Amino acid sequence: MRKIKKALISLSDKSGLKEILINLKKYKIEIISSGGTYKEIKKLGYNCTEVSNFTGSPEILNGRVKTLHPKIHAGILSIRNKKSHKKDLKKNKFQEIDLVIVNFYPFEKIINETRNHKRIIENIDIGGPTLVRAAAKNYKYVTVITNLNQYNELIHELNENKGSTNIKFRKKMSEIAFSETGYYDSLITNYFNKISNNIFPNKKLIAGNLVEKLRYGENPHQYGAVYSLSNKSRLNQINGKQLSYNNLNDTFSALTLSKTLPKNTGTVIVKHANPCGVSINKNKQESFKLALNSDPISAFGGIVACNFKVDKKTAVEMNKIFLEVVIGNGFEKKALNILKRKKNLRIVDSSNINIDDIQNFSSNFNSILLQTTDLKKFTKRDFKVVSKVKPTTVMMKNLIFAFNVSRFVKSNAIVLVKENSTVGIGSGQPSRVDSCKIAVNKMKQFNNNNWQNIVAASDAFFPFVDGIEYLVQSGVSAVVQPSGSIRDKEIINFANKTGTILVFSKTRHFRH
């Protein structure tokens, strides 16, 4: 237990201050403060010593240097029961400071508000983090409060212990304090990295805000949580049970693909983080129905993402099957009412979420793999027709659509498309011909007797003729694939021999 006699308060955000003052007064805790906080305390009618009076040093450089003074920092940092420290304080007429309440200049808020570099730099707090770090280091004796959310906890602690705090509380506050200073400087370094276009700095800092702890991770015996890298990224869930770890993982997969489709037309159905049906159609209901038709069995318990505002008719269709999550670029009121009839159905509004050219990372064995995302838009210029037979404009559109879908399917990926809808997706196979077989089997299973004018996309090149041969035998008339195999020529010959349209893309699209 440490009795608190003297507190230093320095707040950028002054909300909640009065409540604190009432309680500090109750336990006769002296207050030191400076600048705006000092004025506010006086205005609220409480006693307070100004830092400059306390230190005997004037506040200088328009407030850039206020608390950076040995009298303040020795007061915070002294080891209370150490003779030499006691002597040092006494000799210099320094006094112990037992409680530090600080929040920082709002750097995060400012970078979201402005691109004015000078203003951003001016909002880097120097004194605040120093006070907090000193107090947090010396938590054995000093209580440090860095966040508005902790005020009630502090008040409770003081009331519980008649003006003292216990070591457990101080340690917990110290842990949070270092997370605040680390977070603050992570934002600063990320800001600098961004403006200097330094995507792979020597020291990379990733700073997450807890959105929520999840019931569990990928499996019930794993703990899981979701964090946000910025305030903008949060999903707006408007109905149903809490999204699970796997729901979120699938939702992110579905959304990424969904956001790359032509606006207000696209439906994506995802199962186990892999698309099992994708369609674009101006008729919303058709868009959903065709995506579903691609593999209605896998869609069971799946995740649907529409990049359009979900209407009543589509909602009625959706309700006919069991879905875990429905994501819409907004929802018509009537549609929402229909969907909400299923109490547990998780409904997510994604209209506020944008695809940025964000970085993508994953961890393993204490390593992080970091890369830029594979979200570049496709145009015709990425493709080169290498067969004698040339594709029509419509067919080219279908090829682009198929190739775009293929990059979101786990490798090796084969995507079969007919009239703007997938009709067969083969994924996750180490051998490309196996993915071809899976895609064709799906097509035959769910799209009876309609196996003509199919276009196919492959996320990477065919190493042998066997894969493309299997596709052509199954009704595929146009194929897009990256080039690069030593057998490219053989494959072109095969296409020409069979009258197949063959298009080479510039880019490969592995996804693991």
Added chain:
Amino acid sequence: MRKIKKALISLSDKSGLKEILINLKKYKIEIISSGGTYKEIKKLGYNCTEVSNFTGSPEILNGRVKTLHPKIHAGILSIRNKKSHKKDLKKNKFQEIDLVIVNFYPFEKIINETRNHKRIIENIDIGGPTLVRAAAKNYKYVTVITNLNQYNELIHELNENKGSTNIKFRKKMSEIAFSETGYYDSLITNYFNKISNNIFPNKKLIAGNLVEKLRYGENPHQYGAVYSLSNKSRLNQINGKQLSYNNLNDTFSALTLSKTLPKNTGTVIVKHANPCGVSINKNKQESFKLALNSDPISAFGGIVACNFKVDKKTAVEMNKIFLEVVIGNGFEKKALNILKRKKNLRIVDSSNINIDDIQNFSSNFNSILLQTTDLKKFTKRDFKVVSKVKPTTVMMKNLIFAFNVSRFVKSNAIVLVKENSTVGIGSGQPSRVDSCKIAVNKMKQFNNNNWQNIVAASDAFFPFVDGIEYLVQSGVSAVVQPSGSIRDKEIINFANKTGTILVFSKTRHFRH
């Protein structure tokens, strides 16, 4: 361009100091310093003002408070061309400080060396980060050096500009400075999180050290890099071309599974981040050959991880096929010589890498999904035999092996095992019965006429009888799966009707 007149130096690691002093002297730069650095400078025979003389304030609290003084910080933070700042300095007889060279108390080194909490806390630097942050904020006028690696750059910059530095250089140094302070406090908060067992703090900081930039990411049009979360995690590559992003991803997958297998027996072959062959055998060569036999076509261009010291005979076998990476728990000299005949073959020694119960994270849409890993060891106690026919000890061992492999295969996963080796792996399918078919097809393709006494593992429950029925018809005589389906009873009945051994596991093992 800013001429440097006065420098403040405060170093925990004093290597390279002499070189700096020689160059500062060349440009008649005054030096201020304190404590050990001051002594070292004097010892090396250079002029230096002690901080306490400069400020007129004694160094107190055994060095806890030295540089936290307005004279120092105003000298660093003043805006040089601002009248009021100039006036403030003049009035207080403060002087501008143009260069700050600081490195911090070695917190990272100490936490790797000791668990002595008091010693760790004492190694949290307060003054150093404050100096650095102040200088970095004011980079328009001040140069800040935080890392030994920058000394040569600084010296070059000074020589280039006759004792001045230019703004581009100062900005770059400032960017690095904030990465150092952010990194430092991230380590501190992670240390606190660890000792308080706080796995999901409100603010989560992930601090990576760049190991290397990669040629590209998953695909050639993506940028990629690999970072390390600690010094311990680095792979020791001893031959071949640089590991690519996909090599690393596959290597991590292979290693994770490999490290869970009984010591000195296991071979794992991975393609596209999925195992395509796994075997345990005391005979090393056999272990490799049997893993390869599981799917020799997919193994082409794959990644092999052995949890044993690779010997000559195994190396000879390995050289017969094209592999991207060979990972061994060490290599016999002769084995290494054989493997090195393939100049491009990437060879990795993993003997220094341990599986910790680490956290696992991935990013998407500015969100981070964070979870604990699925690395718990299996024992018999995790399993409950629910069929009338009971497994033999040998069969139970095979079931445990199969189930362990299944958790590292992308869902839905079906793993077929015969005598401690996989003989068919089905992965990445949204429908479980499809994964069964893929696994059985692999078995029939590569393991001619030997389809008896096969055991099967499923990473999650069978939702219908169809999957298990297909397996039993294909020669599977024992199945392990988590329970939880509403059709569990039907499945038990089916097992009893067909004399199949059925085991329920406590845990599910999705992996996406």
